[in-house]
Amino acid sequence: MKVAVLCSGRGSNLLALLEAAEAGLLGPAELRLVLADSKEAGAINIAREWGLYAAVVPRTAYHANRDGFERRLLEVMAPHEIEIVVLAGFLRVLGPVFLAAFPNKIINVHPALLPAFPGRDVWPLEVASGVKLAGATVHLVEKGVDSGPIIIQGSVPVLDEDEPETLAARILKVEHRILPQALAWLASGRLIIEDGRVRLKDLPKTGREEEVFIWPPLEG
Amino acid sequence: MKVAVLCSGRGSNLLALLEAAEAGLLGPAELRLVLADSKEAGAINIAREWGLYAAVVPRTAYHANRDGFERRLLEVMAPHEIEIVVLAGFLRVLGPVFLAAFPNKIINVHPALLPAFPGRDVWPLEVASGVKLAGATVHLVEKGVDSGPIIIQGSVPVLDEDEPETLAARILKVEHRILPQALAWLASGRLIIEDGRVRLKDLPKTGREEEVFIWPPLEG
Numbered sequence: 001m002k003v004a005v006l007c008s009g010r011g012s013n014l015l016a017l018l019e020a021a022e023a024g025l026l027g028p029a030e031l032r033l034v035l036a037d038s039k040e041a042g043a044i045n046i047a048r049e050w051g052l053y054a055a056v057v058p059r060t061a062y063h064a065n066r067d068g069f070e071r072r073l074l075e076v077m078a079p080h081e082i083e084i085v086v087l088a089g090f091l092r093v094l095g096p097v098f099l100a101a102f103p104n105k106i107i108n109v110h111p112a113l114l115p116a117f118p119g120r121d122v123w124p125l126e127v128a129s130g131v132k133l134a135g136a137t138v139h140l141v142e143k144g145v146d147s148g149p150i151i152i153q154g155s156v157p158v159l160d161e162d163e164p165e166t167l168a169a170r171i172l173k174v175e176h177r178i179l180p181q182a183l184a185w186l187a188s189g190r191l192i193i194e195d196g197r198v199r200l201k202d203l204p205k206t207g208r209e210e211e212v213f214i215w216p217p218l219e220g
Numbered sequence: 221m222k223v224a225v226l227c228s229g230r231g232s233n234l235l236a237l238l239e240a241a242e243a244g245l246l247g248p249a250e251l252r253l254v255l256a257d258s259k260e261a262g263a264i265n266i267a268r269e270w271g272l273y274a275a276v277v278p279r280t281a282y283h284a285n286r287d288g289f290e291r292r293l294l295e296v297m298a299p300h301e302i303e304i305v306v307l308a309g310f311l312r313v314l315g316p317v318f319l320a321a322f323p324n325k326i327i328n329v330h331p332a333l334l335p336a337f338p339g340r341d342v343w344p345l346e347v348a349s350g351v352k353l354a355g356a357t358v359h360l361v362e363k364g365v366d367s368g369p370i371i372i373q374g375s376v377p378v379l380d381e382d383e384p385e386t387l388a389a390r391i392l393k394v395e396h397r398i399l400p401q402a403l404a405w406l407a408s409g410r411l412i413i414e415d416g417r418v419r420l421k422d423l424p425k426t427g428r429e430e431e432v433f434i435w436p437p438l439e440g
Contacts, residue, residue: 025440113353113375116336130417132373133333133355153352154434155333155375160419174432181438197350199380200436212394213433214374216420218401220245 001187004033004082006073006090011043012172013088013109013179018050020180029187033080035073037092053080059092070098086183091120093145104193106141107186109179111171113137113153118146123164123171132215134158134167136174138182140193149198151182151191157215221407224253224302226293226310231263232392233308233329233399238270240400249407253300255293257312273300279312290318306403311340313365324413326361327406329399331391333357333373338366343384343391352435354378354387356394358402360413369418371402371411377435 005014014034020026034047037059047054055076062069074097087094087108099106112122113135126134135155142148154174158167185191185200192199225234234254240246254267257279267274275296282289294317307314307328319326332342333355346354355375362368374394378387405411405420412419 113333113336113351115349115351116333128415128417129335130370131333131335132357132370133375135353135375137352150350150352152434152436154432155353155355156432157429159429160423170430174434177432177438178434181440184440195348197348203380203436206437208437209377209379210390211433212374212376212397213431214372214394214398216372216423217426217428218397220401220404 001028001030001083002032002081003029003084003086003183003187004035004077004080005031005043005047005086005088006035006037007041007043007088008037008091009041009043009089011041011046011088013175014043015046016176017086017088017180017183018046018052020184025180025184027184027188029084029183033077033082035076037069037090043088066092066095067097070095073098074101084183084187086179087141088179094141096143099141099143104140105186107138107151107179107182108141108146108148109175109182110137110139110146111168111175112146113155114139114146114150123168126158127162127164127167132158133213134171136171136178138178140191140198149193149196151185151198152178154178155213221248221250221303222252222301223249223304223306223403223407224255224297224300225251225263225267225306225308226255226257227261227263227308228257228311229261229263229309231261231266231309233395234263235266236396237306237308237400237403238266238272240404245400245404247404247408249304249403253297253302255296257289257310263308286312286315287317290315293318294321304403304407306399307361308399314361316363319361319363324360325406327358327371327399327402328361328366328368329395329402330357330359330366331388331395332366333375334359334366334370343388346378347382347384347387352378353433354391356391356398358398360411360418369413369416371405371418372398374398375433 034054085106114137140148254274305326334357360368
């Protein structure tokens with residue numbers, strides 16, 4: 001399954017995907033193409049260092065023309081026969097043109113325990129809200145911001161001394177673990193989507209079903 | 221610190237508090253009084269079995285008169301010199317009359333990872349939403365439904381085969397662990413409230429700060 005990764009930022013999730021691929025953790029998913037919406041995106045350099053085809057489709061060239069921007073993305077992708085799209089810190093909301101080309105084959109990673117804290121720049125909101133557990137979510141992309149069936153989530157503590165930056169770093173480590181896993185499941189046909197919920201085919205019982213993660217930790 | 225527990229239901233969280241008290245886990249908190257808003261509340265029987273003073277203030281006698289209901293609650297509590305109030309499955313939203321009597325001394329347990337899923341009967345919503353992590357929250361009670369500074373949270377997996385009842389049972393086990401802990405911290409003056417956030421005095425570093433709880437579990 002040929003995969004395109006769309007990025008706007010430094011590319012740390014792209015790097016996690018590349019390392020997972022090298023470790024054989026992506027199943028039948030093959031990373032083929034990296035697209036960035038700005039030439040400032042560090043992801044472009046990472047892609048090139050790893051010998052991956054990378055292209056920039058500058059969003060600024062298409063202001064107020066989302067459809068045109070998305071058609072250009074699809075044109076650039078066409079020769080690569082892409083089957084799955086991973087949004088890895090891609091800061092554009094995709095519209096019907098792009099979504100229709102990959103039904104149930106686009107995944108996004110979001111730095112919060114959705115449905116809490118959708119949208120952009122959520123870390124200051126998470127810290128200010130006083131939640132004790134934060135986390136990350138990988139979900140299938142549908143119309144709407146950070147909605148769509150959830151594939152996997154991970155929770156982390158919010159520490160009393162956290163600033164948005166320290167919390168973001170802790171959450172990012174979770175993103176790096178759950179995004180490759182979600183991609184591997186999608187590429188290997190393990191995801192069953194019903195009524196907006198994702199079930200995982202052949203999930204073995206591990207005893208972890210009874211686990212609980214509490215923060216702050218219990219005393220006494 | 222003398223504590224009143226307000227209940228509407230079976231009283232399983234009350235039982236968890238009584239067992240925690242017996243095990244010496246409530247610090248300086250002393251359970252003194254149980255109030256229910258209906259004589260059908262099983263919590264009343266549990267309180268009497270454990271030799272705790274219990275009273276019913278039927279909400280139905282005060283329909284459309286929340287202030288009157290709350291004044292009656294305060295009257296019943298007055299002789300017991302209550303300093304802390306625990307809402308343990310209490311299905312009434314408290315208003316200014318009651319809240320003003322116990323500023324920052326009322327806690328509530330809610331079966332979700334707030335701010336996600338506030339309100340009543342959340343388990344069907346949690347299951348239908350397709351989230352992979354659910355949980356429970358104990359927070360200080362302020363004006364508003366299930367808002368107020370968060371003291372402690374616990375997350376649990378949502379299994380593919382979960383129905384609202386099975387998820388509710390898994391979450392309830394977390395409630396039983398975090399509610400006594402939150403009460404112990406409040407009673408012993410460990411909670412520092414600043415800008416709507418709770419910090420915990422003298423929280424030792426345990427190494428658990430780096431823990432992550434991911435669901436479904438990672439493979440490979």
